[in-house]
Amino acid sequence: MIETSHSELVTSALHEAGIDVIDIDLREFPGERWLIVMVPEGSVMAAQSLAGPLERRLNESAPDEAPFAVTFRPGSVPPDQVKPPADVGPLGQPLVTQLIELLEARSRTSDALPSLNYVEDPRASLGAVAASRHQLVYGRRGVGKTALLLEAKRIAEKSGHVAVWLNAQSMRRLNPVAAFRVTAEIVVRALVQHSGSSESDIVTRLAREGEALEKLQSDSGTPYEIDSRLPALNLALRSILRQGVVRLYLYLDDFYLLPLSSQPILLDYIAAMLRDCDGWMKIASIERLTRSFEPSSHTGIEIPHDASKIDLDVTLESPGAAQRFLESVLGNYIQAAGIRSLSAIAKPEALARLVIASGGVPRDYLNLFASSIVFARQRPRAREVGREDVQKAAGDAARSKKRDLEQDVSSNDADALLGALERLSAFVKAEGFTYFRVNMSDKGHPGYELLSRLANLRFVHLVQASLSDQHRAGVKYEAYVLDLSEYADVRIKRSLSILDLEGGEWTRRQTGRRGKPERLTGTKFRDALRQSPLVDLDALTQP
Numbered sequence: 203m204i205e206t207s208h209s210e211l212v213t214s215a216l217h218e219a220g221i222d223v224i225d226i227d228l229r230e231f232p233g234e235r236w237l238i239v240m241v242p243e244g245s246v247m248a249a250q251s252l253a254g255p256l257e258r259r260l261n262e263s264a265p266d267e268a269p270f271a272v273t274f275r276p277g278s279v280p281p282d283q284v285k286p287p288a289d290v291g292p293l294g295q296p297l298v299t300q301l302i303e304l305l306e307a308r309s310r311t312s313d314a315l316p317s318l319n320y321v322e323d324p325r326a327s328l329g330a331v332a333a334s335r336h337q338l339v340y341g342r343r344g345v346g347k348t349a350l351l352l353e354a355k356r357i358a359e360k361s362g363h364v365a366v367w368l369n370a371q372s373m374r375r376l377n378p379v380a381a382f383r384v385t386a387e388i389v390v391r392a393l394v395q396h397s398g399s400s401e402s403d404i405v406t407r408l409a410r411e412g413e414a415l416e417k418l419q420s421d422s423g424t425p426y427e428i429d430s431r432l433p434a435l436n437l438a439l440r441s442i443l444r445q446g447v448v449r450l451y452l453y454l455d456d457f458y459l460l461p462l463s464s465q466p467i468l469l470d471y472i473a474a475m476l477r478d479c480d481g482w483m484k485i486a487s488i489e490r491l492t493r494s495f496e497p498s499s500h501t502g503i504e505i506p507h508d509a510s511k512i513d514l515d516v517t518l519e520s521p522g523a524a525q526r527f528l529e530s531v532l533g534n535y536i537q538a539a540g541i542r543s544l545s546a547i548a549k550p551e552a553l554a555r556l557v558i559a560s561g562g563v564p565r566d567y568l569n570l571f572a573s574s575i576v577f578a579r580q581r582p583r584a585r586e587v588g589r590e591d592v593q594k595a596a597g598d599a600a601r602s603k604k605r606d607l608e609q610d611v612s613s614n615d616a617d618a619l620l621g622a623l624e625r626l627s628a629f630v631k632a633e634g635f636t637y638f639r640v641n642m643s644d645k646g647h648p649g650y651e652l653l654s655r656l657a658n659l660r661f662v663h664l665v666q667a668s669l670s671d672q673h674r675a676g677v678k679y680e681a682y683v684l685d686l687s688e689y690a691d692v693r694i695k696r697s698l699s700i701l702d703l704e705g706g707e708w709t710r711r712q713t714g715r716r717g718k719p720e721r722l723t724g725t726k727f728r729d730a731l732r733q734s735p736l737v738d739l740d741a742l743t744q745p
Contacts, residue, residue: 208260212239212272215256221245224277235268240277244303249274276307293547293575293584301539301547305572328354330512334449336473336482336503340489341514342658343606344565347486350514351453354484363449364396370459378467379428381460385468386435386475387415389452393442408438432474443479450481458491465493466502473503489515490658516562517664518683522706524562529553531564532571547575548587554703555589559596559686561663570595593690600687607659622652622742623661627688633735635699636689639669639679640737649739653682661685665701669731681731699734 213223216239224240237260241249253272260270292298331337331354341347355365366389373381390412397405411434418427442448452472460468472483485494494509495502503509518524529544536544544553552574560567571587573595578584607616630638644650656662666681683701698713701722708727711719722730 207263208237208270211259211263212237212256215252215259216241216249219248219252221249221252230268233268235270237270237272239272239274241274242303243276243300243307246274246276246307293579293586297540298547298575301535301541302572302575304535304539305568328357331484332357333510334480334482336509337484337512338492338494338503338505338509339484339486339512339514340492341486342488342516342563342660344563344660345514345516346564347514348455349564351455351484351486355451355453358449358451363451364392365451365453366392367453368455370454370456374459374461378464378471379425381464381468382428382471382475383415383418385452385454385472387412389450389475389481390415390435393439393448393450396448397442404438404441408442411435411438428471432471436475436477436479439475439479439481443476443481445480448480450476450479452476452481452483453486454483455486457485457487462491462493466496469494469502473508485509488658489513490655515658516564517667518558518562519665519667521557521562521703521708525554525557525703525706528557528560528562528564528567532568535568546586549589551589551704552587552592554705555592555686557703558663558683558701559592559599561660561685563660566599566660570599573598593686596686597690600685600690603660603685603687607661619652619655619659621745622649623656623688625741625744626653626656626662626737627684629737629741630684630735631689631698634697635734637665637681637683637699637701637731637734638737639681639731639734640739642668642678642680644739647739649742652742653737653739657682661688666728666731669728672732679731679736681734701730 209226212226216223221241222245224242226240227238229236229238239249250273253274256272257270260272264270328350331339331350339347339350352367355367358365368385368388373384376384390408394405394409394412397408411431414431415435418431443450457465469483469485476483493502495504505511516524533544541547548571556567556570556574559570570592574587574591577594577598578587578591604620607619626638630636640650640653653662657664662682662684664680665683666679669679669681671677671679689698689700697715700711700713702709702711702719704719704721708722708730709719710722710730720726
């Protein structure tokens with residue numbers, strides 16, 4: 203049991219930072235003491251930033267004793283110990299607060315914080331990801347690439363395979379030679395560790411290769427030094443990575459964060475290292491920001507010859523399926539928070555609007571739902587989330603999406619993309635619509651490249667991948683809808699044609715007009731899309 207003085211010191215310091223302490227546990231080991239501090243789910247990261255100062259204060263208070271290390275874990279106050287204010291509605295209850303904290307803390311997955319409860323995406327089975335094949339898993343930010351790979355990693359480890367997890371962000375400032383050296387060193391270390399106390403010649407040879415890699419400094423290692431080590435490294439790996447003996451899975455997340463020029467070189471090095479081995483790389487990235495193969499030099503891995511592609515890019519072509527999947531994901535959070543059902547805190551029309559607002563992207567969906575609850579709580583005694591709350595949350599989310607854009611691309615590209623978005627949005631809304639068409643024959647146009655990148659960054663969403671022209675044979679279009687954040691403003695112009703969802707099916711309504719929305723069943727949806735404006739892609743590339 204932790205001493206009262208130490209407990210008071212931690213509690214006092216965290217309270218000063220506005221962080222509640224739920225519980226503190228002491229774990230003692232030879233020469234060290236660990237304090238595990240339980241705080242609310244949404245406060246873990248903020249608390250962890252205070253770990254260093256807390257450790258210094260604790261160790262200064264007991265200099266002659268074993269040093270403290272402090273870590274933080276999410277916890278929750280039992281609902282029966284929390285009494286809500288008498289004047290709040292159902293959305294003000296502690297369970298809903300707990301849900302918001304849970305959504306904010308767990309909507310983004312990582313190796314340290316995996317999914318709350320993985321829900322398999324119908325577009326990509328775990329069985330496919332576990333295949334003995336190099337794979338590139340593509341999808342926009344937030345679609346579930348990391349969650350999919352983490353679940354595959356968990357299953358691989360449970361089956362006794364060696365799983366290595368790396369995030370490209372930790373290597374984004376390294377040249378491809380240095381990035382490969384780091385990757386190879388971690389792979390070798392994991393395999394040697396997996397071999398335990400084995401003293402076989404195979405393990406000894408692999409360990410020597412690892413030591414040789416460690417001697418190559420990241421700043422001075424040259425392509426020649428790496429190239430000269432590759433044959434011996436590959437030979438050592440082939441001796442241990444054999445079918446039925448040891449299998450390796452190398453998971454490399456956020457690959458798109460590496461410079462485009464470095465990507466095919468790094469993949470080429472890894473593929474050479476694992477050549478003819480029972481070792482497989484699984485790369486998660488954004489397709490438009492990825493170059494896996496350089497044809498002129500035959501560098502990298504080429505789809506489908508060297509690797510297969512798994513596409514998680516979510517569109518709104520099947521809105522009913524998207525809504526069912528997203529609600530099943532959200533249902534896990536609802537259950538974990540102890541709330542009776544999703545319908546108890548959100549109206550059906552709000553949940554439908556949430557699908558459009560998120561573009562079907564799970565992370566956006568979860569974050570928008572949490573924000574929608576916050577907006578709904580601004581109403582006295584709020585009972586449930588409504589469509590207007592989702593609308594406000596979508597508008598508020600636009601700022602963070604633009605920050606994502608600035609993180610994902612260079613400043614010049616960001617200016618070009620934001621300019622294209624502004625011109626596109628202004629044109630479509632001026633025509634009286636929130637959805638539009640582009641001619642599929644223009645796919646080689648620079649403006650189409652800008653549009654595709656806006657779709658990858660979730661500023662527009664694909665709703666129909668192939669729409670025929672009724673009057674011109676062979677002419678086809680793609681149909682898109684602007685992100686809800688582009689028309690969420692309450693001062694939006696009247697008589698704007700807006701697509702919505704009801705019961706998993708598309709509807710159409712006009713702003714400023716009363717009456718039920720028109721249900722776009724059968725061919726009506728395609729007919730409605732054909733009435734939308736055709737975007738001139740030249741306009742997107744204007745300075």
